[in-house]
Amino acid sequence: xxxxxxxxxxxxxxxxxxxxxxxxxxxxxxxxxxxxxxxxxxxxxxxxxxxxxxxxxxxxxxxxxxxxxxxxxxxxxxxxxxxxxxxxxxxxxxxxxxxxxxxxxxxxxxxxxxxxxxxxxxxxxxxxxxxxxxxxxxxxxxxxxxxxxxxxxxxxxxxxxxxxxxxxxxxxxxxxxxxxxxxxxxxxxxxxxxxxxxxxxxxxxxxxxxxxxxxxxxxxxxxxxxxxxxxxxxxxxxxxxxxxxxxxxxxxxxxxxxxxxxxxxxxxxxxxxxxxxxxxxxxxxxxxxxxxxxxxxxxxxxxxxxxxxxxxxxxxxxxxxxxxxxxxxxxxxxxxxxxxxxxxxxxxxxxxxxxxxxxxxxxxxxxxxxxxxxxxxxxxxxxxxxxxxxxxxxxxxxxxxxxxxxxxxxxxxxxxxxxxxxxxxxxxxxxxxxxxxxxxxxxxxxxxxxxxxxxxxxxxxxxxxxxxxxxxxxxxxxxxxxxxxxxxxxxxxxxxxxxxxxxxxxxxxxxxxxxxxxxxxxxxxxxxxxxxxxxxxxxxxxxxxxxxxxxxxxxxxxxxxxxxxxxxxxxxxxxxxxxxxxxxxxxxxxxxxxxxxxxxxxxxxxxxxxxxxxxxxxxxxxxxxxxxxxxxxxxxxxxxxxxxxxxxxxxxxxxxxxxxxxxxxxxxxxxxxxxxxxxxxxxxxxxxxxxxxxxxxxxxxxxxxxxxxxxxxxxxxxxxxxxxxxxxxxxxxxxxxxxxxxxxxxxxxxxxxx
Numbered sequence: 001x002x003x004x005x006x007x008x009x010x011x012x013x014x015x016x017x018x019x020x021x022x023x024x025x026x027x028x029x030x031x032x033x034x035x036x037x038x039x040x041x042x043x044x045x046x047x048x049x050x051x052x053x054x055x056x057x058x059x060x061x062x063x064x065x066x067x068x069x070x071x072x073x074x075x076x077x078x079x080x081x082x083x084x085x086x087x088x089x090x091x092x093x094x095x096x097x098x099x100x101x102x103x104x105x106x107x108x109x110x111x112x113x114x115x116x117x118x119x120x121x122x123x124x125x126x127x128x129x130x131x132x133x134x135x136x137x138x139x140x141x142x143x144x145x146x147x148x149x150x151x152x153x154x155x156x157x158x159x160x161x162x163x164x165x166x167x168x169x170x171x172x173x174x175x176x177x178x179x180x181x182x183x184x185x186x187x188x189x190x191x192x193x194x195x196x197x198x199x200x201x202x203x204x205x206x207x208x209x210x211x212x213x214x215x216x217x218x219x220x221x222x223x224x225x226x227x228x229x230x231x232x233x234x235x236x237x238x239x240x241x242x243x244x245x246x247x248x249x250x251x252x253x254x255x256x257x258x259x260x261x262x263x264x265x266x267x268x269x270x271x272x273x274x275x276x277x278x279x280x281x282x283x284x285x286x287x288x289x290x291x292x293x294x295x296x297x298x299x300x301x302x303x304x305x306x307x308x309x310x311x312x313x314x315x316x317x318x319x320x321x322x323x324x325x326x327x328x329x330x331x332x333x334x335x336x337x338x339x340x341x342x343x344x345x346x347x348x349x350x351x352x353x354x355x356x357x358x359x360x361x362x363x364x365x366x367x368x369x370x371x372x373x374x375x376x377x378x379x380x381x382x383x384x385x386x387x388x389x390x391x392x393x394x395x396x397x398x399x400x401x402x403x404x405x406x407x408x409x410x411x412x413x414x415x416x417x418x419x420x421x422x423x424x425x426x427x428x429x430x431x432x433x434x435x436x437x438x439x440x441x442x443x444x445x446x447x448x449x450x451x452x453x454x455x456x457x458x459x460x461x462x463x464x465x466x467x468x469x470x471x472x473x474x475x476x477x478x479x480x481x482x483x484x485x486x487x488x489x490x491x492x493x494x495x496x497x498x499x500x501x502x503x504x505x506x507x508x509x510x511x512x513x514x515x516x517x518x519x520x521x522x523x524x525x526x527x528x529x530x531x532x533x534x535x536x537x538x539x540x541x542x543x544x545x546x547x548x549x550x551x552x553x554x555x556x557x558x559x560x561x562x563x564x565x566x567x568x569x570x571x572x573x574x575x576x577x578x579x580x581x582x583x584x585x586x587x588x589x590x591x592x593x594x595x596x597x598x599x600x601x602x603x604x605x606x607x608x609x610x611x612x613x614x615x616x617x618x619x620x621x622x623x624x625x626x627x628x629x630x631x632x633x634x635x636x637x638x639x640x641x642x643x644x645x646x647x648x649x650x651x652x653x654x655x656x657x658x659x660x661x662x663x664x665x666x667x668x669x670x671x672x673x674x675x676x677x678x679x680x681x682x683x684x685x686x687x688x689x690x691x692x693x694x695x696x697x698x699x700x701x702x703x704x705x706x707x708x709x710x711x712x713x714x715x716x717x718x719x720x721x722x723x724x725x726x727x728x729x730x731x732x733x734x735x736x737x738x739x740x741x742x743x744x745x746x747x748x749x750x751x752x753x754x
Contacts, residue, residue, distance in 0.1 A: 630687025
């Protein structure tokens with residue numbers, strides 16, 4: 001496809017996500033259709049058993065707009081998850097500008113059919129057959145229509161059970177033309193899917209969600225709409241507690257307030273400086289009116305072009321506020337000079353504006369020539385500064401119109417004629433005398449003046465490389481986000497324990513207000529996220545960057561984790577992508593680059609994010625036995641998938657509740673599906689219809705990643721051994737410290753008594 005810049009694929013257990021990044025300027029709507037058409041063309045090349053690929057446009061801009069924690073004393077985790085997915089998410093997604101609502105923690109409701117492996121073997125039925133029979137029998141099937149009693153009637157075959165007890169009594173067919181109840185083979189319970197994510201707020205387990213805004217939407221407007229919707233939900237559901245964990249709009253509004261205060265202060269100081277130099281309140285009024293008349297058209301142009309009051313446009317307005325009165329000051333000063341000649345204000349305004357009109361236009365054109373090209377810079381930088389150059393140019397051009405039209409008019413009717421005796425004394429100050437003397441010297445020694453100017457310019461250019469560079473300045477939003485990764489074979493409980501220890505360490509800092517941790521990220525239970533909300537600026541003495549530097553050293557003490565702080569755009573500060581067709585050379589190059597970067601003083605926490613080896617149980621068919629029994633790899637894979645994690649939602653049976661349908665998940669009991677001997681004894685149907693044990697046609701062993709995993713586990717045990725040794729040393733030192741403190745207390749008591 002044309003216009004593609006990067007294609008990035010992320011593969012995890014059971015899922016694959018491909019991100020297609022296009023060049024700037026490509027129509028996203030057309031790009032989505034092109035990608036969808038391309039996937040449709042290769043659909044026959046993909047496995048038939050997978051779910052249909054979903055192609056969607058990523059309209060999310062930056063990180064999450066806000067994080068929330070949800071609790072309810074009257075709901076369990078499953079009910080609260082359903083409340084977030086259905087009620088809360090639908091209400092928020094109906095608000096303008098809300099693109100995505102993502103639940104954190106919890107799982108969806110489903111009917112769990114926990115099979116007994118021993119009973120399956122005893123009744124000569126497989127887990128796959130149980131799942132298929134449930135999907136075929138527990139369903140309401142539309143069966144056409146007919147006309148009875150002169151009315152058209154829909155025909156529907158009712159097979160869905162009304163409750164869990166009725167589902168347990170579903171008869172299943174056995175190979176010997178017998179039948180057995182589902183309850184004789186499995187335990188049926190109304191529960192939830194396997195927990196793959198946990199969320200904690202200050203160590204307390206909660207459910208959470210975050211809100212993403214659509215690209216191009218105002219974050220302040222979206223945040224206000226979200227808050228209004230949540231306030232309405234609180235009234236409708238008083239038993240549900242929704243606590244705001246973090247809201248990035250607070251920092252935006254604070255920046256807006258600071259920018260507007262700076263704008264007003266700059267305008268006031270500009271008028272004050274004009275008054276100090278002109279020493280005429282009437283001329284100062286003319287300059288103040290010109291300032292206001294120049295800034296208003298700039299806002300009108302911003303509104304016409306669809307710009308918003310953001311950090312870039314506010315920076316442009318704050319920068320240009322002192323330039324807007326330049327043309328007016330030049331006009332007013334020249335009019336003053338003509339008034340000193342004894343002219344009437346009306347005639348002085350005409351003659352003065354006519355005399356310097358070309359100079360004023362040249363000044364404004366120079367400023368526009370400097371700033372306007374910034375709006376046409378390409379690439380990512382151009383996306384930021386498009387509004388900057390246009391806003392400055394619009395304001396400066398408006399000031400030119402005011403200086404050429406409004407300023408002479410105001411001066412003609414506001415200024416007063418200068419009396420001869422005052423005109424003779426005007427301009428005889430010491431400051432003006434010194435200035436004229438310095439100007440005379442500079443004009444007399446022109447070459448020396450030019451050499452001094454060139455030396456200053458060259459010296460400034462020499463100092464430029466000494467300044468630190470960066471794409472965006474590091475802001476202080478009062479929130480730090482940390483990505484955590486454990487070894488890939490870690491369980492959810494191990495990830496949760498690691499995040500709890502990290503959160504406990506972070507809460508010890510006085511600058512921390514709360515810690516919001518999520519174990520399990522993007523479907524991978526070995527990953528986690530930590531959100532640290534800092535106290536307001538007035539309540540802490542440490543900046544966000546200083547806190548992150550301090551916390552980075554503390555997190556480095558934890559063994560067996562990878563961590564990285566994210567910036568305001570939810571990315572790492574520096575990311576380098578290495579590609580190659582030789583995996584060994586690629587890994588070697590990455591490690592070499594890591595070693596070189598660790599030698600840089602400005603870089604910390606350098607990591608190679610290559611996928612870590614994960615233990616893998618491989619099932620290898622014996623070709624002769626499998627062919628003799630008619631067993632295929634597809635049949636074995638489907639059997640083990642159903643036995644361990646259940647079938648896909650599309651092929652699973654559905655249980656109908658009054659307000660929703662939930663999948664019926666057929667899996668082995670937890671103890672059985674985690675036992676290698678039980679998996680070996682599972683039976684699989686052959687082509688002849690007979691059942692054969694899996695161990696008779698296949699061998700189960702650990703894959704190539706096991707050796708690497710064992711080495712990784714050995715290193716992890718060494719880390720833990722060293723950590724336990726350090727703890728023993730610390731525990732051994734505690735009694736000595738306690739005895740020393742006791743002796744110090746006794747000494748102080750004795751001294752106080754004496």
